[in-house]
Each structure stands twice: as structure tokens, then as C-alpha cells.
Amino acid sequence: MEAAYAITTDGLTKKFGDFIATNNITFQVKKGEIFGFLGANGAGKTTAMRMLCGLLKPSSGKATVAGYDVYTQTESIKLNIGYMSQRFSLYEDLTVSENIRFYGGIYGLTRSAIKTATAELLAKLALEKEAKSLVGSLPLGWKQKLSFSIAIIHNPAIVFLDEPTGGVDPITRRQFWDLIYEAAHAGVTVFVTTHYMDEAEYCDRVSIMVDGKIKALDTPAALKTTFGAATMNDVFLKLAREANQ
Amino acid sequence: MNPIVVQHISKQYKSVEALKDISFEVKAGELFGLIGPDGAGKTTLFRVLTTLLLADTGKAFVNGRDVVKDYKLIRREVGYMPGRFSLYQDLTVEENLKFFATIFNTSIKENYDLIRDIYVQIEPFKKRPAGKLSGGMKQKLALCCALVHKPEVLFLDEPTTGVDPVSRKEFWEMLQRLKSKGIAILVSTPYMDEANLCDQVALMQNGQLLQINTPKGVVDSFAQPMWAIRADNMYQLISTARAFEDTQSCYAFGDSLHITLTNGTAQEEALATYLKEKNPGLTMERIQPGIEDCFMYLMKN
Incomplete structure (x- = not known):
């Protein structure tokens, strides 16, 4: 049973003093699933994500990521996940291939594996000509795609994407989702946060956090039916409004 | 002033x-x-x-x-x-x-x-x-x-x-x-x-x-006919829709794909027939484009 899930949490909780940032959340993410992790600012998404990445110790509850325990096996977790956010990007003053080599090394690939992966990655993104260009000179859309490809260069079981498309133009944003689909198709589990509600529709399942708790978790279609809403944006607004009252 | x-x-x-x-x-x-x-x-x-x-x-x-x-x-x-x-x-x-x-x-x-x-x-x-x-x-x-x-x-x-x-x-x-x-x-x-x-x-x-x-003016200036299509397997739909020879643009928009054709509505029937064959649960409807559709069109031209 356990093996069917990439992520499991059971009553996962994090307190900062009196403040409960993540309050008793329980959910499972299936292998190869695109899982949208939504919530308002300050709802506790980042705290939950940091616990799952092995960066923050929970106050209570259980969780496993790629089969590893978030209390005792954080180093194994870090080797088996990829991470990308809008803010944490590539080194602008290194070239494309230097960035690949650097992150390949960080993720523990051997020199020959890095070489193979670099060639594959450059070919896939049609970036061969830019291999020696500084990342800082690339358009934002290319950087995002490169950043994502590097985040999965070590074939992780799961990739965490923290608002990966913020501020990106609409065409690039969709091309980026093409990459996500492709990765998921190849078996990588995708755990993604976004403020674009149309992107929530591209996920297999979506959870919505409000005030530290998961208030809803289902496929986008089922959520829309449950809340009698036409779009995911309406679902989100309904849930968050209830919280304010 | x-x-x-x-x-x-x-x-x-x-x-x-x-x-x-x-x-x-x-x-x-x-x-x-x-x-x-x-x-x-x-x-x-x-x-x-x-x-x-x-x-x-x-x-x-x-x-x-x-x-x-x-x-x-x-x-x-x-x-x-x-x-x-x-x-x-x-x-x-x-x-x-x-x-x-x-x-x-x-x-x-x-x-x-x-x-x-x-x-x-x-x-x-x-x-x-x-x-x-x-x-x-x-x-x-x-x-x-x-x-x-x-x-x-x-x-x-x-x-x-x-x-x-x-x-x-x-x-x-x-x-x-x-x-x-x-x-x-x-x-x-x-x-x-x-x-x-x-x-x-x-x-x-x-x-x-x-x-x-004006926002309305932007949308009105978009002359291309556009359809929203949906199917049970969206990943498959996007690849088949893009492979259709008269497809001009095809992008995901929330729970559907927005598609335009190179020759307006001439191939509407042909597209519907082609997509239905390969995609169970297909629905296709003519829609008004939104600002984002227009922006993407202007970006490419």
C-alpha cells in the first residue's frame, strides 16, 4: 500500500510558539500525480512544504516523502526530491552548462552522469547554442524551463514547485506546464503551488489550505461540483470567504 | 492636460x-x-x-x-x-x-x-x-x-x-x-x-x-474564430489537437483547450471529426476569446 504513494502525511502539525502554522493535516499524494497545493497567503503552505522537503522539523504528526521519514531521514529525502521556486533560481553569472554541472554535483551525480544529462537536457530544451551563455542573459521563460529541467536532472521521485510561473508571460507559462505534464507522464510526482487558478485546473488533484488546515481536497472537477462553482477561482473564493466569517 | x-x-x-x-x-x-x-x-x-x-x-x-x-x-x-x-x-x-x-x-x-x-x-x-x-x-x-x-x-x-x-x-x-x-x-x-x-x-x-x-476593444479586435475543446484525457487531447494540420494555435485554458485554425471556420467539421475519433468524451464549442487569448496572439505576431 505504502509504495503507491509518493507523499503521505498523518496529522502533520507545526507550531511556532502559540501559533499553529500547519494544523493537523492528513493527505496522500499518489505516484506520478500532479498535486496542486493551494491556499491563501499565510495559510501555511510554505511551512508544510518545508517540512516535506526535510528542512523543518514538525511539532507532531507523521509524514513520509518518497518513503523516507521527515523526522529521521531528511538527508535521504533531500537526495530524492527536486525543488524549484520562482525566487530560488539559477546562478545568473554562471553559464548554462556550468549551472547544470553545479546542480548535478549538488544532487550527487557522477561526472559522467552529468555529462550525459547535460547533453540530453540541452537537446531537449534546444539550448545547445546557449550552453556557454550566461544564464543572466537568457529570457525569463528559458530560465524557468532550464530551472525546472535542472530540478529533475537526478530523476527524483518527486519535484516540489513553489509558484514556478509567477510573472511569466502566458505563452511561456503554458509551455512550462507542457514540461510538467511530460515529467508526470514519465512517472515523476509533481507537487506544485500557484496563485494562477487556471493552473489549478491542470492538476490531477488539488488541496486548498485555509488557516493551517486542509479545507478541501479532490479533483478540480469534483471540487467545482461540490462547491457549485464554475471555475477553480470561484471554489477558492468561496472557501476563503467562509474562513473570514 | x-x-x-x-x-x-x-x-x-x-x-x-x-x-x-x-x-x-x-x-x-x-x-x-x-x-x-x-x-x-x-x-x-x-x-x-x-x-x-x-x-x-x-x-x-x-x-x-x-x-x-x-x-x-x-x-x-x-x-x-x-x-x-x-x-x-x-x-x-x-x-x-x-x-x-x-x-x-x-x-x-x-x-x-x-x-x-x-x-x-x-x-x-x-x-x-x-x-x-x-x-x-x-x-x-x-x-x-x-x-x-x-x-x-x-x-x-x-x-x-x-x-x-x-x-x-x-x-x-x-x-x-x-x-x-x-x-x-x-x-x-x-x-x-x-x-x-x-x-x-x-x-x-x-x-x-x-x-x-478598452478591455472590450481588445477582445473585439481579435478576429479569429475560437473554440474551447475538452476530453476525458486532456494530455492526449493537447497532443492530437496540435497535430491537426490546420491548427494555428492550441493552448490550455483552465479545464479546456482554446484552439484557432489557419483558415477560420472552414475546417471546423474536419477538426471535430478528427478529434472525436481519438478522444473519448470530446466536447467542442465556439467561444469568445478573452484578454489572455488576445495577448498571446499579439505576442506571436
């Missing part, structure tokens, strides 16, 4: 043309949206208009004053909310507001009318350091601080970036109220859906304005 007048402004950073011959005007009581992705030149334009950066060529006037010669007056008369959170993180909500009122030689009390609607929402947290506020709250405080001296022109650089949908909605409702008080508002955003809330929008990409129009 309109409160914001921009005439042929250009600005170059080394080899990058950040602004290319930009011209537009914003009327009093108008909400004017600059819509475009990161790197389009939105912030550079704001910096020129708020007298923080000199353009290479062209002229611009704010409140009838020249942005080069009369920079001191302009700084006194406009409200500016920069893209990056600009308040003092270690001062409380109340202290930040007092600080901004004081440097503009006024008091919170004097212009409380203008900020009341917004301030009441953050008042419960007035003793909290600004750095400890959530994203939506920070934006509300920053807006209060930009309004506390009763500006006639308001510049808002990406006020809703990274803010959740609920806070974004509230923020735009506030802008509608401010507009009705006669303030000219220039606001930038990377969220295409927010374009519909503006009176006029300028679609911006690579330092150029692709189009200036």
Missing part, C-alpha cells in the same frame, strides 16, 4: 531597449492597466514617471508637470507603490502610516477619509510589525501609505503579484472606489484576468505597447 501624459518615451540599458517609443495618456478618474510579463518594461516606465529615472528620449508629464524639470513637485503630489514591499518591516502598521504622513507634511487624521475603507481592514493589527503581516495585508498597508497625502495620481507597480486570489479581488475593489474619487491610477499586473477590471489597458511586451484599448 490629462494627469498622465507620456510622449515617445524610450530608455536603453546597454544593449537592452527597455522602453521603445511609449506614448499614452491617463485621464482623471481612470484606471489604466499596464499588462505584461516580467521584463516587459513596466517598472522602468514607472520609474521614469515617478522621476526616479531619466528617459533617453521623449517627454512625460504628471499632473501637468514635466518629469525632468519639475521632479520635486511631482514627488510631492503622486502616490507610488513600488513592486517590492517598500515599508519599514520593523515598524508597526501604525508607525509606518504615521511616518509616511509626516514626511509628506500631513497627518493620518487629515486624509483619513481616503484611506478609511482600507485601513479598517488592517487596523486590528496596527501594533504588529509590518514584516509580520501576510502578503495581502502588506499590500493594503502599502496602499494606505501611498494614499496618506491625498495624491491626485497613483502609481501601483504590480500590487497583486504573489498575492492570493481573495486578497487580489479585495485589492481591486479598493481601486474601483479610489477611482470614483477622481484619482488617476496607473497600475501594472502580470495577471491577465485583472485587465478586465481596468478602464483602459496597454498590453506590454519587450519594451513595446502592443495595443492600447
